[in-house]
Amino acid sequence: MRKVILIILSFLSINSVLFGQNKLDIAPFDQCGFRIGTEERDVLYPGYKERIDAILKKAAEEGKLNRGDGDLYTINVVVHIVYKKEAENLDDSIILNQIKILNDDFRRTNADANNVRSIYDDIVTDANIEFKLDRIIRVSTTKIFKGNLRSLAGYDKIKKTISGGSDAIDPVHYLNIWVGNLQPPIPGSLLFGYAYPPADLPNWPDGNSAPSPGLEGVVIDYRAFGSNNPNQFPAPFNTLFKIKGRTPTHEVGHYLGLRHIWADKGNLLTGAPKCNGEDDGADDTPFCGNNSQLEGCDTTKNTCRRNQPGDLPDMFENYMDYSREECQNSFTKDQISIMRSVLENERVELIETSTAITNVKYVNELLVFPNPSNGQIIVKAKILPINIQVFDLLGKLVFENNKPLLVNKIDLNTAKGIYFVKTEFSNGIATEKIIVE
Numbered sequence: 401m402r403k404v405i406l407i408i409l410s411f412l413s414i415n416s417v418l419f420g421q422n423k424l425d426i427a428p429f430d431q432c433g434f435r436i437g438t439e440e441r442d443v444l445y446p447g448y449k450e451r452i453d454a455i456l457k458k459a460a461e462e463g464k465l466n467r468g469d470g471d472l473y474t475i476n477v478v479v480h481i482v483y484k485k486e487a488e489n490l491d492d493s494i495i496l497n498q499i500k501i502l503n504d505d506f507r508r509t510n511a512d513a514n515n516v517r518s519i520y521d522d523i524v525t526d527a528n529i530e531f532k533l534d535r536i537i538r539v540s541t542t543k544i545f546k547g548n549l550r551s552l553a554g555y556d557k558i559k560k561t562i563s564g565g566s567d568a569i570d571p572v573h574y575l576n577i578w579v580g581n582l583q584p585p586i587p588g589s590l591l592f593g594y595a596y597p598p599a600d601l602p603n604w605p606d607g608n609s610a611p612s613p614g615l616e617g618v619v620i621d622y623r624a625f626g627s628n629n630p631n632q633f634p635a636p637f638n639t640l641f642k643i644k645g646r647t648p649t650h651e652v653g654h655y656l657g658l659r660h661i662w663a664d665k666g667n668l669l670t671g672a673p674k675c676n677g678e679d680d681g682a683d684d685t686p687f688c689g690n691n692s693q694l695e696g697c698d699t700t701k702n703t704c705r706r707n708q709p710g711d712l713p714d715m716f717e718n719y720m721d722y723s724r725e726e727c728q729n730s731f732t733k734d735q736i737s738i739m740r741s742v743l744e745n746e747r748v749e750l751i752e753t754s755t756a757i758t759n760v761k762y763v764n765e766l767l768v769f770p771n772p773s774n775g776q777i778i779v780k781a782k783i784l785p786i787n788i789q790v791f792d793l794l795g796k797l798v799f800e801n802n803k804p805l806l807v808n809k810i811d812l813n814t815a816k817g818i819y820f821v822k823t824e825f826s827n828g829i830a831t832e833k834i835i836v837e
């Protein structure tokens with residue numbers, strides 16, 4: 401961990417490090433918490449890193465049998481906005497913009513997709529994964545979310561109501577994204593976001609998986625969310641790292657099992673590459689020995705030059721680099737294979753739910769009306785439901801009828817706000833969002 405301390409101290413003396421013409425005039429910093437998180441878990445749960453590596457290796461191998469030309473997978477998303485200042489309470493338009501960016505990046509409909517160098521044309525493609533915003537939860541807090549040099553635990557408080565954050569909504573079936581003000585331990589340093597890779601491995605002893613299910617998901621600093629966000633990181637980062645909503649793309653990549661393309665080798669402080677040792681597990685990402693945080697879109701950068709045919713330069717276009725967001729535009733086929741394999745195995749419930757909801761709503765012609773209402777609603781279905789439940793935004797049950805009829809009059813008698821009517825049928829579950837005003 402000495403390395404991390406050095407990086408941050410160095411960061412404070414910005415002018416003490418000189419870089420070449422192509423490089424930014426700042427010292428490098430660890431903008432994503434993936435590495436710290438994995439090392440922390442490995443201390444708490446010995447063998448964690450080894451098991452994560454094993455799952456990524458297995459995913460890479462299985463994924464090759466099922467490239468990204470299979471079914472479209474849709475992941476339901478819950479966004480938690482945890483704010484202390486009003487500026488941190490991001491507008492709906494920023495959240496919708498970020499969901500669109502995730503969809504564009506994962507479907508390769510991003511406007512800058514064509515910026516990828518032609519040498520990579522054969523290895524980049526559409527992941528065929530989409531994201532659907534299910535709900536936005538807003539929580540006003542008095543707490544701050546501050547990590548330390550060895551642990552993400554201080555930031556993870558954003559994921560618990562009891563510590564001033566917002567409890568996850570069903571993290572097995574939903575991708576929870578928390579957005580808030582992340583405060584690294586040293587003033588002036590930055591953390592854009594972090595995510596944990598899947599940890600619920602079947603070969604783990606019961607109760608020993610890490611992190612706990614309630615911590616699964618993605619955390620993003622409120623200034624790194626959306627491309628239409630008026631909040632910015634302080635100078636010089638606001639101009640050097642122009643935010644285009646690519647931090648969530650990168651962190652969802654980790655959440656679905658991807659590693660950094662340089663496999664966290666190399667010296668973060670000096671930028672010196674390391675060209676032997678670990679790989680990122682995706683065979684087609686060009687081998688590279690460090691990230692491209694400081695170089696911008698430098699087409700000459702090839703940290704691990706191997707004088708042989710087919711040797712490719714460092715792929716700063718890859719979402720799993722630290723390159724500036726304007727340089728990034730692609731996932732590779734093998735990265736996509738890993739993510740799809742994780743969705744078919746370790747995180748399979750994420751895609752099962754969305755299919756069930758879509759089909760049931762169509763087949764059973766569920767109607768919930770009026771909407772908005774004064775709290776008196778009617779739930780009408782074409783086949784007999786098994787159970788009807790109503791939840792508030794925090795996931796708290798406010799109404800239940802476990803002997804429903806085809807037509808049900810419900811008087812909610814609750815405060816004004818947004819609620820979710822969950823209707824269970826023998827063939828699945830349908831959820832409708834309603835407003836009480």
Ligand SMILES: [Zn+2]
Pocket residue numbers: 432433434650654660
């Ligand atoms: Zn990362």
